Amino acid sequence: MTASPLQAVIMAGGEGSRLRPLTSNLPKPMLPVGNRPMMEHIVRLLARHGVTDVVATVQFLSSIIRNYFVDGSELGVAMSYATEEVPMGTAGSVLGARELLEGTFLVISGDALTDLDLTEVVMAHAARAAAATLVLKRMQDPLEFGIVMTNDNGRIERFLEKPTWGQVFSDTINTGIYVLEPEVLDLIPAGGAFDFSSELFPLMLDKGLPLYGHITDAYWADVGTTDAYLEAGRDVLDRSVAVDLPGFELQPGVCVGDGAEIDPDAQLVGPCLIGDNSRIGAGAVIGPYATLGANVIVAEGASVAHGVVMDRAHLAGTAHVRGGILGRGAALHKGATIEERSVVGDDVTVGQGALIKAGVKIYPSREVEAAAIVTQSVVRERRATRHLFGERGVAGLVNVGVTPQVAVRLGLAYGTSLPRGSVIVAGRDTSRAARTMKRAVIVGLNSAGVTCRDLELIPLPITRFTVRNGHAGGGISVRTSPGNLEEVEIRLFDSDGADLPAPLQRKIERIFFREEYRRPPTKGLGELEFPAHVVGQYSTGLLRALDLDAIRAGGLKVVVDYAFGPASLVGPSLVGRLGCDVLSVNAFTDEHRPVLVAEDLARLLAALASQVRASASNLGVLLEPGGDIAHLVDDKGRLVSHERALMLFLRHESARSHGGVAVPVSCPSLCERLALAGGASLQWTPTAAPALMARAAAPDVGFAGNDEGLLLFPAHMPAPDALMTFGKALEVVAQAKRPLSALLDELPSTHVARRDVRAPWERKGTVMREIASSAAPGRLLLLDGVKVIEDDRWALVIPYPDEPLCRIWAEAPSVSEAEALADHYARRVTAIVEDR
Numbered sequence: 001m002t003a004s005p006l007q008a009v010i011m012a013g014g015e016g017s018r019l020r021p022l023t024s025n026l027p028k029p030m031l032p033v034g035n036r037p038m039m040e041h042i043v044r045l046l047a048r049h050g051v052t053d054v055v056a057t058v059q060f061l062s063s064i065i066r067n068y069f070v071d072g073s074e075l076g077v078a079m080s081y082a083t084e085e086v087p088m089g090t091a092g093s094v095l096g097a098r099e100l101l102e103g104t105f106l107v108i109s110g111d112a113l114t115d116l117d118l119t120e121v122v123m124a125h126a127a128r129a130a131a132a133t134l135v136l137k138r139m140q141d142p143l144e145f146g147i148v149m150t151n152d153n154g155r156i157e158r159f160l161e162k163p164t165w166g167q168v169f170s171d172t173i174n175t176g177i178y179v180l181e182p183e184v185l186d187l188i189p190a191g192g193a194f195d196f197s198s199e200l201f202p203l204m205l206d207k208g209l210p211l212y213g214h215i216t217d218a219y220w221a222d223v224g225t226t227d228a229y230l231e232a233g234r235d236v237l238d239r240s241v242a243v244d245l246p247g248f249e250l251q252p253g254v255c256v257g258d259g260a261e262i263d264p265d266a267q268l269v270g271p272c273l274i275g276d277n278s279r280i281g282a283g284a285v286i287g288p289y290a291t292l293g294a295n296v297i298v299a300e301g302a303s304v305a306h307g308v309v310m311d312r313a314h315l316a317g318t319a320h321v322r323g324g325i326l327g328r329g330a331a332l333h334k335g336a337t338i339e340e341r342s343v344v345g346d347d348v349t350v351g352q353g354a355l356i357k358a359g360v361k362i363y364p365s366r367e368v369e370a371a372a373i374v375t376q377s378v379v380r381e382r383r384a385t386r387h388l389f390g391e392r393g394v395a396g397l398v399n400v401g402v403t404p405q406v407a408v409r410l411g412l413a414y415g416t417s418l419p420r421g422s423v424i425v426a427g428r429d430t431s432r433a434a435r436t437m438k439r440a441v442i443v444g445l446n447s448a449g450v451t452c453r454d455l456e457l458i459p460l461p462i463t464r465f466t467v468r469n470g471h472a473g474g475g476i477s478v479r480t481s482p483g484n485l486e487e488v489e490i491r492l493f494d495s496d497g498a499d500l501p502a503p504l505q506r507k508i509e510r511i512f513f514r515e516e517y518r519r520p521p522t523k524g525l526g527e528l529e530f531p532a533h534v535v536g537q538y539s540t541g542l543l544r545a546l547d548l549d550a551i552r553a554g555g556l557k558v559v560v561d562y563a564f565g566p567a568s569l570v571g572p573s574l575v576g577r578l579g580c581d582v583l584s585v586n587a588f589t590d591e592h593r594p595v596l597v598a599e600d601l602a603r604l605l606a607a608l609a610s611q612v613r614a615s616a617s618n619l620g621v622l623l624e625p626g627g628d629i630a631h632l633v634d635d636k637g638r639l640v641s642h643e644r645a646l647m648l649f650l651r652h653e654s655a656r657s658h659g660g661v662a663v664p665v666s667c668p669s670l671c672e673r674l675a676l677a678g679g680a681s682l683q684w685t686p687t688a689a690p691a692l693m694a695r696a697a698a699p700d701v702g703f704a705g706n707d708e709g710l711l712l713f714p715a716h717m718p719a720p721d722a723l724m725t726f727g728k729a730l731e732v733v734a735q736a737k738r739p740l741s742a743l744l745d746e747l748p749s750t751h752v753a754r755r756d757v758r759a760p761w762e763r764k765g766t767v768m769r770e771i772a773s774s775a776a777p778g779r780l781l782l783l784d785g786v787k788v789i790e791d792d793r794w795a796l797v798i799p800y801p802d803e804p805l806c807r808i809w810a811e812a813p814s815v816s817e818a819e820a821l822a823d824h825y826a827r828r829v830t831a832i833v834e835d836r
Helices: 038-048 062-069 089-095 118-128 182-187 196-206 226-238 404-417 432-447 460-469 502-514 534-544 548-554 571-576 598-615 642-656 670-677 689-696 722-736 740-745 761-773 815-834
Strands: 007-012 053-058 078-083 105-109 112-114 132-138 147-150 156-160 172-180 211-215 220-222 248-251 254-256 272-274 290-292 303-305 307-309 320-322 394-397 423-428 451-457 474-481 484-493 557-561 581-585 619-623 630-633 660-664 681-685 701-705 711-713 717-720 752-758 786-790 793-799 805-811
Touching: 007 038, 007 089, 038 053, 038 062, 038 105, 038 112, 053 062, 062 078, 089 196, 105 118, 112 172, 112 226, 118 132, 118 172, 118 211, 132 147, 132 196, 132 761, 147 172, 147 211, 156 196, 156 211, 172 182, 172 196, 172 220, 182 196, 196 211, 220 226, 226 272, 226 290, 226 307, 290 303, 303 307, 307 320, 394 404, 404 432, 404 474, 404 484, 404 502, 423 432, 423 460, 432 451, 432 474, 432 484, 451 460, 460 474, 460 484, 460 534, 460 717, 460 722, 534 571, 534 722, 548 722, 557 571, 557 598, 571 581, 571 722, 581 598, 598 619, 598 630, 619 722, 630 722, 642 660, 642 670, 642 701, 642 711, 642 722, 642 740, 660 670, 660 689, 670 681, 681 689, 689 701, 689 711, 689 717, 701 717, 711 722, 722 740, 752 815, 761 786, 761 793, 761 815, 793 815, 805 815
Parallel strands: 007 053, 007 105, 053 078, 132 211, 254 272, 272 290, 290 307, 303 320, 423 451, 423 474, 557 581, 557 619, 660 681, 660 701
Antiparallel strands: 105 172, 112 220, 132 172, 147 156, 248 254, 394 484, 474 484, 619 630, 701 711, 711 717, 752 805, 786 793, 793 805
């Protein structure tokens, strides 16, 4: 191995908040993996590759790092330190070490685990005359990392930090290991936080500087969560990563430190690691995959398997660690047990016979009473689902996935994310589950100091409208999931009445999982109010957004099916003000039908078509109980598909809009032609509803919608509203003075095929990379998923965010060609998934 002249910067300032309580009293780089701090493994790796001039950037609990490494001489390096007074971001922290750096240097995190060939990376950097070389790695689940796309020569073409599944265009991620030229530091502004991945490297890309990626197959792990920490420990014991383990090999797979005392009747099952001066009693079982730190005591009959016991911890007789972590100086009394993924912090005492359930975290210096069964974290952080928010808000089975306790905690987290004294508007559907969970969310909101204006049973769009026009800080709507009567959805809105954007969702998730709630005194608790005149204000706002003169002059006859939903509490009076001859159907609420199952919807639509034909009406509409989607029937009794309705309104609004119209990237190409013909510009958006609403809220957008029934008229509000869709349908017919059937028949045909294909979580990134890399230059759109454009046809592949599936859209000049193209990409996705 050749010596390298370059210096290294170890970034060691992170707090490791996701690893609490392990990092409550210890900086993350000092967490032991294989009985050595992670940062020590990094220093030893540098020394093996001849990098002996090392600068560590430190901030959180920096004295622990300084006192451990001192000048680095014991590890064969010369170490100096650059201290951040406040967090300055990854690039900002390295800029703080500038006076200690000369020439080309390497940047590496002190809290990762790797056996990367650094010499190879440095040689590749020099051979390409790069300004910066980023070490990249292909990961099965790239969501938590920055994604990087390179060309065939390794030059970087695009970055994306912390993507959603729809933004995953590759599985190649940024490891946070870089080789940099000194002039790169000139691009980092002084005095503020600045990040490598999200700011510096995109800036270098914009400037055309030589920025290259080096893809490695070496072991690399970002040890950022409890699960990742346990997995890294297993990998070290398995020798999946080349690091130095202390101690000597007593038997195959069993390493024992100096001074350890092991009773002859103890059982050691490899792989396992026992630290210096530890004592193992008779009948104790250590392993497999057990790591014991220094000075640990494991008494008679106790056991440790698939877990970590840190320095000075004590297991009394018949105590058990089963896949969990016992912190420094902590004690399990006789018969106590901690289960998988649970973390017992430093100096915690767990009483006799107590049980710490899976995933529970107990912060340092706490005490668990004897025989207690602990199912919730003590004080703060708790591990829960993969993500709190899905495509339709927070959803789950009633009293299983979404319980009153979860709803209260969600209210606390949402309320904490808002300024003290904020006002939230709340509504629900007809179901008992929605009523129960809404009350629980309100309790949480009030407890966090937020006042709640309860609209009770109300259509979802009216909740949104009241938020937007009542100057509220946000809103909630609780209702039954359209896909499952046993599931409830809690939708959270921003101050525009639109679904919360992803950054706010992530903020609430952090508060929720860490339980870092605002806890105001009695005088600071929120109030519960029941506002009046909400329906009247909504009706006035909706009518103001319509061409009332044209509608009233049209003398239209319509059939309205309220489908047993809360729109029946609002619609009749509102429709009466439109001057139409109206036949109302199912205009009452039914708590047993909060949503329509597919069979009921088909039956009601068939009946609606018959009623339109029998009454010679101009059109019919069914308003789904949720209140946001309307189903139209034309004057001939034909059901109007959501795709055709989108085209109808897009053409109509393009001619009226002074700016643009917006549709998701999955919609037909005809959308763009219709927009341009009407004098509007088309803006493509991601497919998720929050992204569509965010675009609709922009001042230059006059209409937005998708081909799944969500139609947004921003003059009313930037969110879907079935009653507004109905009103706009009347306006279209009245202004055109032609039958709805004729307007629809003159629309060109579109041919879009759809497929859902199985794609396990660990293969989604690979699928997206393979699809993207096979596209011809200039034929790729990466707005949401990967869209490959081929002359008069295109295909789009997007991973589902909540399920192990990929959805495929394909458009072509004919139905058969679209189906064939969709089948082609479905086969490609399947082949990639199965090619292991």
